[in-house]
Amino acid sequence: xxxxxxxxxxxxxxxxxxxxxxxxxxxxxxxxxxxxxxxxxxxxxxxxxxxxxxxxxxxxxxxxxxxxxxxxxxxxxxxxxxxxxxxxxxxxxxxxxxxxxxxxxxxxxxxxxxxxxxxxxxxxxxxxxxxxxxxxxxxxxxxxxxxxxxxxxxxxxxxxxxxxxxxxxxxxxxxxxxxxxxxxxxxxxxxxxxxxxxxxxxxxxxxxxxxxxxxxxxxxxx
Amino acid sequence: xxxxxxxxxxxxxxxxxxxxxxxxxxxxxxxxxxxxxxxxxxxxxxxxxxxxxxxxxxxxxxxxxxxxxxxxxxxxxxxxxxxxxxxxxxxxxxxxxxxxxxxxxxxxxxxxxxxxxxxxxxxxxxxxxxxxxxxxxxxxxxxxxxxxxxxxxxxxxxxxxxxxxxxxxxxxxxxxxxxxxxxxxxxxxxxxxxxxxxxxxxxxxxxxxxxxxxxxxxxxxxxxxxxxxxxxxxxxxxxxxxxxxxxxxxxxxxxxxxxxxxxxxxxxxxxxxxxxxxxxxxxxxxxxxxxxxxxxxxxxxxxxxxxxxxxxxxxxxxxxxxxxxxxxxxxxxxxxxxxxxxxxxxxxxxxxxxxxxxxxxxxxxxxxxxxxxxxxxxxxxxxxxxxx
Numbered sequence: 081x082x083x084x085x086x087x088x089x090x091x092x093x094x095x096x097x098x099x100x101x102x103x104x105x106x107x108x109x110x111x112x113x114x115x116x117x118x119x120x121x122x123x124x125x126x127x128x129x130x131x132x133x134x135x136x137x138x139x140x141x142x143x144x145x146x147x148x149x150x151x152x153x154x155x156x157x158x159x160x161x162x163x164x165x166x167x168x169x170x171x172x173x174x175x176x177x178x179x180x181x182x183x184x185x186x187x188x189x190x191x192x193x194x195x196x197x198x199x200x201x202x203x204x205x206x207x208x209x210x211x212x213x214x215x216x217x218x219x220x221x222x223x224x225x226x227x228x229x230x231x232x233x234x235x236x237x238x239x240x241x242x243x244x245x246x247x248x249x250x251x252x253x254x255x256x257x258x259x260x261x262x263x264x265x266x267x268x269x270x271x272x273x274x275x276x277x278x279x280x281x282x283x284x285x286x287x288x289x290x291x292x293x294x295x296x297x298x299x300x301x302x
Numbered sequence: 303x304x305x306x307x308x309x310x311x312x313x314x315x316x317x318x319x320x321x322x323x324x325x326x327x328x329x330x331x332x333x334x335x336x337x338x339x340x341x342x343x344x345x346x347x348x349x350x351x352x353x354x355x356x357x358x359x360x361x362x363x364x365x366x367x368x369x370x371x372x373x374x375x376x377x378x379x380x381x382x383x384x385x386x387x388x389x390x391x392x393x394x395x396x397x398x399x400x401x402x403x404x405x406x407x408x409x410x411x412x413x414x415x416x417x418x419x420x421x422x423x424x425x426x427x428x429x430x431x432x433x434x435x436x437x438x439x440x441x442x443x444x445x446x447x448x449x450x451x452x453x454x455x456x457x458x459x460x461x462x463x464x465x466x467x468x469x470x471x472x473x474x475x476x477x478x479x480x481x482x483x484x485x486x487x488x489x490x491x492x493x494x495x496x497x498x499x500x501x502x503x504x505x506x507x508x509x510x511x512x513x514x515x516x517x518x519x520x521x522x523x524x525x526x527x528x529x530x531x532x533x534x535x536x537x538x539x540x541x542x543x544x545x546x547x548x549x550x551x552x553x554x555x556x557x558x559x560x561x562x563x564x565x566x567x568x569x570x571x572x573x574x575x576x577x578x579x580x581x582x583x584x585x586x587x588x589x590x591x592x593x594x595x596x597x598x599x600x601x602x603x604x605x606x607x608x609x610x611x612x613x614x615x616x617x618x619x620x621x622x623x624x625x626x627x628x629x630x631x632x633x634x635x636x637x638x639x640x641x642x643x644x645x646x647x648x649x650x651x652x653x654x655x656x657x658x659x660x661x662x663x664x665x666x667x668x669x670x671x672x673x674x675x676x677x678x679x680x681x682x683x684x685x686x687x688x689x690x
Contacts, residue, residue, distance in 0.1 A: 136600060137684040157604050164602020171687060175597050179315040187303040189601045200303060236601070 083244065083275050084110040084133060089142030090298075091128050102128040103139070104298040110277060112243070115270040117286050118279045120295035126279040127172070127248055129295065133277065134167055134246050135159045146244065164189065168237030170247035175233065176221040182232045183208060183217040189240045207235040211265060227258035234265060238274070245269065245276045251285060263288040305607060308598075309614040316587065320615075323583045323667075324623040330576030331627025331663045332634060337565040339635035339649045340642050344561060359519040359532060361395075361542045363387050387514040391539055395519065398534035406520040408434040409501060413508040413515075417497060419473045419482075420466035427475065427497045429504020432456075438520050445469060446484030449500060455480040459487060460494040475499075476507055573662070577670040584616060584674035595678050596686025605679035612675035613668060620667020624660035631659065 091103040118126040131137035186204040211231035251259030294301040411429040446469030462485040
């Protein structure tokens, strides 16, 4: 069953009078439980597609349905609620909050939930346990290695138990070995039932995914 | 984790910036508190002085005749016989409900006399109760001494000039001999032309034993409406005309109003500067945190959540600034008030002023942070995270 259904999505940016067409008529379906890599060179439009999928970037044309919900038919605040409930993000450049410890970073998505503190902590430590970082929970990001920081970012993405994980260049800043570890972690999460969509330019990562979608010049190439 | 934890974490992280905002607000609040306290203390002090140093109520007989000006009040004709007040009226003043507010009662008898020293002239003789008169007229400076024995007279400076008399000289008034005990230094008022003798002597000279022309009353009116005292005095003295000296009231009101307006203007400027400091600091803080706010938005924070984080930070900072500003303002005003007011004024540690200071600071802090909070809340997460 398709968790994600994208029809006729295009995106045009107007930057300083210069019109850039980042996406050109994308049609795409991703089933629940899939681990998908969107491959393409820098500037191909994969990050833009990921942000549109993540309910953060309205397309110029087309519709995006996730779990049957028309994302861009929702109000801005409802889209925020949707992101909170449905999506776990792993951003390019990690994007951890530098003054919060690992566990506090993982707790962030729960700050707007009504869950009691003890339950929040239990969820955060469960997520950190899932990525193997419980022993470093009280460390600040700059006291962690690149791979560990990536794993904290993954823990933050899964702490709220969303059905969909979106990751933008998750191995972009990591050495080969650490990158492989992270990809295996995604594989493992996918085996637990999570639907995962990655944007990557590293062909090595396609070894770990179920399907690879190649994007070039704003279109799906294959 | 709660939203408040994010705010407090950020405050801890940006200590120097927040200290700068706190200082900006504290200085603003301290200035307002100091000005307010000093103005209030000066207002109290001014009231005390006006209330204590001079008559603010004058009681004269109901009269139809011509009047002769004395001080700032009009008294009934001197050369005409009118229905005088009597000394029996004086104790009645003490019977009013606000008698506790009566500081000094100075009865007087006025009359025109022929005075002869080295020079000679018609003059206004005023019989007074010297202890009460001296208590009321603290500004009098006497060359010599006030009369303390029977047969002594005090001259106004101009009267002394016309009669060519000095302390120790003799003076004849309507055939009766007096010794000049002292001469008043020039006051610039009608007092300069007056001859002052003991009330009983004046009554004897003018042939009006037990009679009075007017009674000056000094009432302490810091908290009581003088009109009420006037009303009560009119009640116990039905044949007298009781008037409050409106001029003194108007002058007081004008002075206080000027001080208050000045304080308000300075406060507004200082608070506007404080508001600008908060605005620019919060704006730069929001700009620095663009990515962070983008992350919050991406993981599902609503715009209202972001605004709450920013406004809570502003509230904490401005309350701290308000408390520190209040303390600094009170200490500064306590130390400087005597110099600024040039008098021994007392600054009151008023809890209402503390609440006002903190409230004002919170209002300025929050008000100036609304725009930065809106900017933060409206950040496009995709743009903030460089997806675009």
